[in-house]
Amino acid sequence: MFYGKDLRLRAIEREDIPRFLRWFNDPEVRQFVVMHEPLSRAKEEKWFEEHLSRADEIILAIEVLVEDEWTHIGNIGLHRIDLKNRTAVLGIVIGEKNFWGQGYGREAIRVLLRYAFFELGLNRVELETFEFNTRAIRCYEALGFKKVGVRRRAFFRDGKFHNLILMDLLAEEFDGPTDHKARKNSSTLTPA
Numbered sequence: 001m002f003y004g005k006d007l008r009l010r011a012i013e014r015e016d017i018p019r020f021l022r023w024f025n026d027p028e029v030r031q032f033v034v035m036h037e038p039l040s041r042a043k044e045e046k047w048f049e050e051h052l053s054r055a056d057e058i059i060l061a062i063e064v065l066v067e068d069e070w071t072h073i074g075n076i077g078l079h080r081i082d083l084k085n086r087t088a089v090l091g092i093v094i095g096e097k098n099f100w101g102q103g104y105g106r107e108a109i110r111v112l113l114r115y116a117f118f119e120l121g122l123n124r125v126e127l128e129t130f131e132f133n134t135r136a137i138r139c140y141e142a143l144g145f146k147k148v149g150v151r152r153r154a155f156f157r158d159g160k161f162h163n164l165i166l167m168d169l170l171a172e173e174f175d176g177p178t179d180h181k182a183r184k185n186s187s188t189l190t191p192a
């Protein structure tokens with residue numbers, strides 16, 4: 001379990017699958033996710049089983065405290081972890097929409113980046129997002145991610161092509177260890 005300010009990241013469990021289905025089949029959430037077809041339970045169960053045996057991926061549940069109960073609001077992960085080149089691809093979805101825009105995404109990413117840079121020893125984390133996903137871009141930029149490229153018209157949906165923005169962050173640019181605000185809030189990988 002990794003702890004941050006007002007949230008924690010835990011391993012995903014088989015019992016979480018119905019929530020994944022609800023989130024990824026919700027059009028408001030799906031519009032921001034690079035996926036085409038509706039998701040079936042069978043497909044998601046297969047994906048989960050395959051995930052268990054993958055060494056190049058870590059996917060964690062984001063939980064926040066709601067009236068003293070840890071509540072699962074989304075998932076965050078590192079994909080294509082490459083320990084030779086020390087890179088990975090970050091993905092995040094807060095599926096519970098009423099938790100958008102409250103700083104949880106930023107904090108969850110910060111906690112995962114601490115693990116990526118200071119435990120896994122990665123040197124670079126990249127991600128892709130739709131150009132129209134201004135909330136996500138703001139969130140990533142606040143953590144130091146830089147726009148490093150555009151995959152022009154790379155995704156076709158609803159009769160339109162969409163640009164995908166490539167962003168990355170190097171270990172030396174991550175202010176995790178010197179983030180005084182975070183220290184003051186005693187945000188750590190273990191409970192304060």
Ligand SMILES: CC(C)(COP(=O)(O)OP(=O)(O)OC[C@H]1O[C@@H](n2cnc3c(N)ncnc32)[C@H](O)[C@@H]1OP(=O)(O)O)[C@@H](O)C(=O)NCCC(=O)NCCS
Binds near residue numbers: 107
């Ligand atoms: C993208 C996501 C992870 C961001 O997490 P979050 O907790 O909502 O974001 P945060 O609150 O940490 O930061 C969002 C920033 O965007 C701003 N923002 C909020 N709503 C916004 C909107 N509709 N448009 C533009 N900016 C917005 C916030 O003010 C904040 O910036 P600020 O701190 O400078 O004021 C989350 O919204 C999400 O999962 N969305 C749906 C799926 C998705 O887009 N996943 C990412 C795919 S690449």
